[in-house]
Amino acid sequence: MEHLWPGPLTLVFKAEDSVPKVVTAGGDTVAVRMPSHPIALSLIEKLGKPIAAPSANISGRPSPTKAYDVYEDLKGKIPMILDGGESRIGIESTVLDLTEKPFKILRPGYFDREDLRPYAGLVLYDPGLIQEGIVPKSPGQKYKHYAPKAEVYCYRGEKNARVERIREKLLYWKKLGFRTGVLAFSENFDLYSADERLSLGSEKSYIVMAHVLFQHLREMDRRKVQIVLVEGAEEKGLGVGIMNRLRKSSKGRVEDL
Numbered sequence: 001m002e003h004l005w006p007g008p009l010t011l012v013f014k015a016e017d018s019v020p021k022v023v024t025a026g027g028d029t030v031a032v033r034m035p036s037h038p039i040a041l042s043l044i045e046k047l048g049k050p051i052a053a054p055s056a057n058i059s060g061r062p063s064p065t066k067a068y069d070v071y072e073d074l075k076g077k078i079p080m081i082l083d084g085g086e087s088r089i090g091i092e093s094t095v096l097d098l099t100e101k102p103f104k105i106l107r108p109g110y111f112d113r114e115d116l117r118p119y120a121g122l123v124l125y126d127p128g129l130i131q132e133g134i135v136p137k138s139p140g141q142k143y144k145h146y147a148p149k150a151e152v153y154c155y156r157g158e159k160n161a162r163v164e165r166i167r168e169k170l171l172y173w174k175k176l177g178f179r180t181g182v183l184a185f186s187e188n189f190d191l192y193s194a195d196e197r198l199s200l201g202s203e204k205s206y207i208v209m210a211h212v213l214f215q216h217l218r219e220m221d222r223r224k225v226q227i228v229l230v231e232g233a234e235e236k237g238l239g240v241g242i243m244n245r246l247r248k249s250s251k252g253r254v255e256d257l
Contacts, residue, residue, distance in 0.1 A: 001034075003118075003119050004111065004116075004119065005034040006034040006035055006036040006041065007034070007036050007093075007110075008036075008089055008092070008093035008094060008109055008110040008111065009033065009093055009094050009096065009109075009110075009111055010031050010032070010033040010093045010094065010095040010096065010107075011031070011032050011033070011096055011098055012029050012030070012031045012032075012095065012096065012097040012098060012099060012106065013029065013030055013031075013032060013098055013099065014028060014029060014030075014099050015027070015028055015029055015030040020052075022052075023052045029097075029099055031095065032050075033093060036088075037084050037088075039082065039084040040084065043082070055092075056070045056073075056074065057069070057070065057073045057074070058073045058074070060146075060147055061073060061146070061147070061148075062146050062147070062148055062214040062217040062218050062249065063091075063092055063146060063214050064087075064214070065086060065087040065090055065211075065214050065215050066085070066086045066087065066215070067081050067083040067084075067085075069214075069215075069218060072218075087211070088211075089110050089210060089211060090210045090211035090212060090213060090214060090215070091109055091110070091210045091213065091214070091241050091242060091245055092107065092109055093107075093109045093110065094107065094108060094109035094110060094111040094112070094116075094241070095107035095109070096116065096120070096123070097126065102121070102122045102123060102124050103116075103120050103121075103122075103123050103124070104123070104124050104125065104126040105123060105124070105125050105126060105129070106126045106128070106129070107129075107241075107244070108125070108129070108240045108241040108244045109241045110210070110238065110241065112236075112237055112238070112240050112241070113125075113240075114237070129244065146214065146217070146245050146248045146249040147248065147249045147250075147251065148217040148218060148220060148221045148228070148249065149221045150181065150217075150220050150221055150225050150226055150227060150228045151226065151227050151228070151253075152217070152228045152230060152246070152249050152250040152251075152253065153169065153227070153228070153229050153230070153250060153253045153255070154229075154230045154231075154232045154243075154246045154247075154250050154253065154254040154255070155169075155229065155230070155231060155232060155254075155255050155257060156231075156232030156233070156234070156243075156254065156255070156256050156257065157256055157257030158257060159187075159188070161257040162188075162231060162232075162257055163188055163191050163192075165255065165257055166182065166184075166192060166229045166231070167191070167192065167193075169229055170182070170192065170193065170194055170229065173226075173227045178226045178227045179195050179196075179224060179225050179226045179227070180194045180195050180196070180225065180226070180227050180228075180229070181194050181195060181196040181197070181198070181220045181223065181225035181227070181228045181229070182194040182196075182197050182198075182228070182229050182230075182231075183197075183198050183199075183200050183213075183216050183217075183220075183228065183229070183230040183231065184197060184198075184199065184200060184231050185199070185200050185201070185202060185203035185209075185231050186199050186200070186201055186202050186203075187202065187203060188203075188231065194229070195223075195225065196220060196223050196225050198212070198216045198219060198220070199212075200212065200213070200216070200230075200231065203231070203233075206233050206237070206238040206239050206242055207238065209233060209238075209242055210238055210241065210242055213242060213245060213246070214245075217249060230246060230250070232246060232254060233246075
């Protein structure tokens with residue numbers, strides 16, 4: 001908390017009796033975060049109390065990264081949207097369970113295990129992230145989550161094999177009459193002839209990819225794309241959190257080449 005707050009880190013604690021059951025969904029733990037956005041901090045300060053709230057989107061949909069995304073999902077269901085501008089990072093916070101040692105990551109995000117090691121020691125990934133059939137402790141662990149209306153397929157591996165496979169799949173889906181979209185790294189962007197293309201930034205750094213991933217999935221829906229083919233990230237650093245989101249949004253359709 002001293003080193004990484006305020007920021008994209010959610011900490012799970014055992015809930016004291018004073019924490020209302022409506023906050024914990026009847027469970028015995030509570031997740032706490034301190035946002036870094038000045039508007040959010042100002043709201044908390046003016047209120048003088050913690051704020052308990054769900055995510056500002058319908059369960060299963062790609063997470064909102066700007067106010068219009070919230071409006072699309074929740075128009076007519078909430079009385080007001082406080083617009084703090086576009087999300088700086090894009091993917092959600094890392095969720096770290098502190099209720100038992102070794103501490104476990106329930107949802108990977110901006111901070112990975114190596115980022116947390118200096119402050120938390122050995123950190124493991126919760127089995128619910130990597131094994132099917134285990135009851136999830138965090139909503140982001142659900143098998144289908146962050147999903148657009150379009151069908152998403154993700155391809156990872158050596159660049160030439162990845163590009164060839166996506167181009168092959170584009171021809172396949174086009175012959176069947178589907179409207180196609182590609183989310184590609186800038187180095188490979190011009191190699192694809194999809195109906196719609198959006199850039200994930202350079203594959204040398206995943207900062208842009210994390211920032212735009214949910215925006216682009218929503219934008220593909222707005223452009224009436226039916227099949228989205230995505231270049232995947234290497235699972236290290238920020239790539240761990242990105243691939244966690246892509247596995248959920250693609251319903252597990254990730255091909256390693």
